[in-house]
Amino acid sequence: MADDTALKLDAAQLNAFLARAFPEAGAQLPEVVEAEPGRVLVRQAFASRALRPGGLISGPTQMAMADTAAYAVILAHIGEVAMAVTTSLTIHFLRGAKPGELYAEGTLLKLGRRIATVDVLIWSESRERAAAKATVAYAIP
Template sequence: MSIAAMQARVREGVPLAGAWGIEVLSYGEGLATLRLPAREDMLRPGGTVSGPALMGLADVAMWVALLSLSEGRDESLTASLAITFLRRPPATAVLAEARVIKRGRTLSYGEVTLRAEGAAEPCAHVTTSWAATGSK
């Protein structure tokens, strides 16, 4: 599946990803890198990217990592998502690097590292589990 086809799949499955302008930069073998562009409506007071925007980006990134293992046919749903905010990201684009750690028959587990574009240090770390719906 091409990057463009994956992008279309993501925007079909999560229309909010399209509204936010989330981009699929790369994916494959349980990994995915996505980008949330800098947007003024994603900022909170103090000029930092909001927590809900970071959580949404992380959730979509993990779904793409799961889709990469199923030729774009994964219908899993988020069962849990825990985020630790490590530092305030500036008002720039944010990158999400997702990795599936374990893919099970009924439950999958992964992590996502978020960082401001151009930054070396992460701004947040996410762990997440996904429940299979039976339509893999």
């Protein structure tokens, strides 16, 4: 089992890897702003294309943030393993995410040899007014 207290990639290294792995995303790629043992914080700049009818940030945008935060916290601990893949993502939408920067905090729940599980909290206004909560599992090759 990987050591969940030691980071193999910091925030800058994670951002560089994500930019190489997803070059087509360009400026739309979320940014890892913090990486520490067991936790990452990811930020997505506001873009009006992320809004759904009614002027709230869309569910698919929030799900992508949950997936990105999970991928980032796992890679922070196992290194550049591009083929780690999502096996499940369960999300609960708690309230509408108002337009603005979107944040996702991924917390590593379990890091095994083949499966990792991450808890993700998503918000736009403040962490205390979470818009969604997700649990994401990844298969590790």
